[in-house]
Amino acid sequence: MNQIKSKSFLETAAVPFFSILFGFILGAIVMLAFGYNPLAAYEALFVGVFTNRYFFGEALVQATVLTFTGLAFAVASRAGFFNIGVAGQFLFGWLASVTFALAFPSIPRILMVPLVLGVGMIAGSFYAGIAGFLRAYFGTSEVIVTIMLNHTMLLISNYMTNFVIGSGSKTGFVGDNTSLSVKFLSDLTNGSRLNIGFILAIIFVILYKIFMDHTVRGFELQAVGLNAEAARYAGMSAKRNIIVSMLISGGVAGIGGAIQGIGTFKYLFTQSSIPSQGFDGIAVALLGMGNPYGIFASSFLFGILKQGATFMPSQAGVPNELVDVVIASIIFFVGASYIIRILMKKFGFSKD
Amino acid sequence: MENIENVVEMNNITKIFGNFTANEDINFHVRKGEIHALLGENGAGKSTLMNMLGGVFEPTSGEIKVRGEKVVIDSPDKADELGIGMVHQHFMLVDKFTVTENIMLGREEHNAGYIDTKTAEKRIEELSNRYGLSVDPRAKVEDITVGMQQRTEILKALYKGSEILILDEPTAVLTPQEIEELMNIIRALAAEGRSIIIITHKLDEIKAVADRCTVIRRGKKTGTVNVADTTQQQLADMMVGRAVNFNVEKGPSHPGDVILDVKDLVVEDHRGLNAVDGTSLQIRSGEILGLAGIDGNGQSEFVQALSGMMPVKSGTIHLKGKNVTNMTPREITESGYAHIPEDRHLHGLILDMSLEKNMVLQTYYKEPFSKNGFMQDKEIKDYALRLIDEFDVRMSSEENPARDLSGGNQQKAIIAREIDRDPDLLVAAQPTRGLDVGAIEFIHKRLVEQRDKGKAVLLMSFELDEILDVSDRIAVMYEGKIMAVVDAKETNENELGLLMAGSSLEDTDSKKYEREEKMTDESN
Numbered sequence A: 001m002n003q004i005k006s007k008s009f010l011e012t013a014a015v016p017f018f019s020i021l022f023g024f025i026l027g028a029i030v031m032l033a034f035g036y037n038p039l040a041a042y043e044a045l046f047v048g049v050f051t052n053r054y055f056f057g058e059a060l061v062q063a064t065v066l067t068f069t070g071l072a073f074a075v076a077s078r079a080g081f082f083n084i085g086v087a088g089q090f091l092f093g094w095l096a097s098v099t100f101a102l103a104f105p106s107i108p109r110i111l112m113v114p115l116v117l118g119v120g121m122i123a124g125s126f127y128a129g130i131a132g133f134l135r136a137y138f139g140t141s142e143v144i145v146t147i148m149l150n151h152t153m154l155l156i157s158n159y160m161t162n163f164v165i166g167s168g169s170k171t172g173f174v175g176d177n178t179s180l181s182v183k184f185l186s187d188l189t190n191g192s193r194l195n196i197g198f199i200l201a202i203i204f205v206i207l208y209k210i211f212m213d214h215t216v217r218g219f220e221l222q223a224v225g226l227n228a229e230a231a232r233y234a235g236m237s238a239k240r241n242i243i244v245s246m247l248i249s250g251g252v253a254g255i256g257g258a259i260q261g262i263g264t265f266k267y268l269f270t271q272s273s274i275p276s277q278g279f280d281g282i283a284v285a286l287l288g289m290g291n292p293y294g295i296f297a298s299s300f301l302f303g304i305l306k307q308g309a310t311f312m313p314s315q316a317g318v319p320n321e322l323v324d325v326v327i328a329s330i331i332f333f334v335g336a337s338y339i340i341r342i343l344m345k346k347f348g349f350s351k352d
Numbered sequence B: 001m002e003n004i005e006n007v008v009e010m011n012n013i014t015k016i017f018g019n020f021t022a023n024e025d026i027n028f029h030v031r032k033g034e035i036h037a038l039l040g041e042n043g044a045g046k047s048t049l050m051n052m053l054g055g056v057f058e059p060t061s062g063e064i065k066v067r068g069e070k071v072v073i074d075s076p077d078k079a080d081e082l083g084i085g086m087v088h089q090h091f092m093l094v095d096k097f098t099v100t101e102n103i104m105l106g107r108e109e110h111n112a113g114y115i116d117t118k119t120a121e122k123r124i125e126e127l128s129n130r131y132g133l134s135v136d137p138r139a140k141v142e143d144i145t146v147g148m149q150q151r152t153e154i155l156k157a158l159y160k161g162s163e164i165l166i167l168d169e170p171t172a173v174l175t176p177q178e179i180e181e182l183m184n185i186i187r188a189l190a191a192e193g194r195s196i197i198i199i200t201h202k203l204d205e206i207k208a209v210a211d212r213c214t215v216i217r218r219g220k221k222t223g224t225v226n227v228a229d230t231t232q233q234q235l236a237d238m239m240v241g242r243a244v245n246f247n248v249e250k251g252p253s254h255p256g257d258v259i260l261d262v263k264d265l266v267v268e269d270h271r272g273l274n275a276v277d278g279t280s281l282q283i284r285s286g287e288i289l290g291l292a293g294i295d296g297n298g299q300s301e302f303v304q305a306l307s308g309m310m311p312v313k314s315g316t317i318h319l320k321g322k323n324v325t326n327m328t329p330r331e332i333t334e335s336g337y338a339h340i341p342e343d344r345h346l347h348g349l350i351l352d353m354s355l356e357k358n359m360v361l362q363t364y365y366k367e368p369f370s371k372n373g374f375m376q377d378k379e380i381k382d383y384a385l386r387l388i389d390e391f392d393v394r395m396s397s398e399e400n401p402a403r404d405l406s407g408g409n410q411q412k413a414i415i416a417r418e419i420d421r422d423p424d425l426l427v428a429a430q431p432t433r434g435l436d437v438g439a440i441e442f443i444h445k446r447l448v449e450q451r452d453k454g455k456a457v458l459l460m461s462f463e464l465d466e467i468l469d470v471s472d473r474i475a476v477m478y479e480g481k482i483m484a485v486v487d488a489k490e491t492n493e494n495e496l497g498l499l500m501a502g503s504s505l506e507d508t509d510s511k512k513y514e515r516e517e518k519m520t521d522e523s524n
């Protein structure tokens, strides 16, 4: 499906580009206002990530997970649903995969890895499915339901961590039979936590593209998302599409959670708040304009920002929180892409 | 100085979309106080030309002068400033807002920072009384009829003080009575010295109100004529470039088995009232049944229930002997049903999807368009291109979103898709709405062709001419009930009009009788 075919690639890419640019500028203004040197801060951020293979690997670790949560949000939004619950589904994927891994320490790795990822996926699907089901059969707003489910999962996960599968605010480490590490990725990045999940993220980007552009299900999802009435008239079942899109969305988020659980951390700890990967995923999806390659690229950017942020306090004296301000500014400008389109028109970047 | 009487001059206007030239070197002049019609086939470039006056598009080249001064109209606001108001082919109202709020939008009256709805309401009432534009200022747009929505659009333009009013196909969605009212309003506005540009495909309307008419064919201007000196046939020939046949040619029908059998159907509308109230109707293969009636007498709900879009409260629908009551749209479609919906934007198309994908909107899941769950892009494209060619859908590329098509071509695309599925029952709701005379001729031919192939056709239309010309039998609906089913050859507009107003057949017979008596009296 190419809804934006009539616009050139440059025009399409210009909006996120300017969003990012303005985000950086606004971030710089904020830093200046608080008496920090934005150039030093940005330098620390980028130099820190790009001159050290280990930290670059760590940025990719962050990007991996964001790709999953971003794709998860995008699937549902293509079908016209606002899955705010990506965070909860992600956390459930994390919880379920760690629980499963702790319970079966002796299944051979070749079986265990697909199993444990599958468990994460099913957990996420199930959790998103609740919202989908309620929306399809009772017309309940998926936005409100998923927001509440996010909080429910936070409590469930913390309870499980403290009292059931772990104690003292964390669980034990999962066995090596679930390890996602592969030698060449670790070697390439000087022993960072980068793992097979990164390859999976790339595969999912491609799968997403194939699903949306070439499968019957993907076609239906988009038709329902673009014009639910016409889709119904054409014989598509709105109920089924709501549920299917939420199941897929939650499943993708759940795999992301499993990769976080058994790939990045190898355990689960008490969360002080809903995992940020959920909302960052929404931002990534918006910045990527629902396009899978765009989502991948935005995840990469966000990964760099998040990783690079850790250098800003030490090298430029800028507090960590200000990095979130930069990210928030970018998101703000993504949301304001409408304004950017108008500005572009005014300055002659695009016709009609 | 000779051009001072022209309030609008568009000179050598060219508009290119990508590599498609929608307008080529067009000169279009409008005088003060005149009603100027713009005529052309679907996709000729009429809306495009007017959108450049209304500030939606900017010309690729050429100049626009308003009241003798060269202007650049780069936004609808700029058009407002110049006193140009446009009522678009597809309305641009906010559904959830009231009539007043819509009219005020962008022109809010302030009172110490607060929006002053009261004053606005008063002004709107004044305007609506003065021009006979009856609206309910407090009603939400989603609750009012299309006719009232249109009056809202016109009021919006007048409220802004537009001196030049562009109406893009204003009559396509109106009932005959509403059209008559609109014509009077247009005349009154012109008499005040305003200039009116009206786009319409209906030649009798041009003859009725317009002073001059400019004809466009495939993006180029054919000429501007004085309407009084030109016949309808001449206008049609100018626009199509060939002789148009206004009569529907068809042989006698040969009705066969009952295809659609509706018994005691009751359908509730959105408010819970019985919109269809115990309707029974049969359509046989090889016949076209016309469904006539004034808008709002249950025809839309009847058709929506047939297609499975609205639930049936009681009664039954059988299609080829199979009970399809309350089945899903998909099940009904698969039983041999096709439907040209009344509202092409709401039900007919997914505007932001490519035209080619829209062509397989009901059949995408079947071979050859998909295999093992995968869409077969090449098959879909070939199929779309065949339909586009066969039904003369004019557009720049099949990969462009359906939104980019002209209104009439969107309609042709839907018709192509539905007829090509070769259904046993084809339900056509207002199929020729917004089509040019050439396209109407073509569509009518295709409906008759379906009939001659032994299919059943239900034609719902508000246009009595169309119903009378195309149908074999005519059912008249009034307040959810079928008043009568008459033979198309043995009835006339008068009788249908009476039935549509709620008289029974016996009543109309006695009236007919009276009339005949009167006539014989007079001739004596």
Ligand SMILES: Nc1ncnc2c1ncn2[C@@H]1O[C@H](COP(=O)(O)OP(=O)(O)OP(=O)(O)O)[C@@H](O)[C@H]1O
Residues within 6 Å of the ligand: A006, B017, B020, B022, B040, B041, B042, B043, B044, B045, B046, B047, B048, B049, B089, B394, B395, B396, B400, B404, B405, B406, B407, B408, B409, B434
């Ligand atoms: N934004 C666009 N991008 C590409 N092509 C366009 C665009 N807008 C219009 N066109 C093309 O320009 C041509 C003229 O369209 P326009 O809407 O002006 O026709 P029209 O004369 O108003 O027809 P109708 O009577 O059917 O409304 C059409 O072929 C249409 O597909």
Ligand SMILES: [Mg+2]
Residues within 6 Å of the ligand: B046, B047, B048, B089, B168, B406, B407, B408
């Ligand atoms: Mg038009």
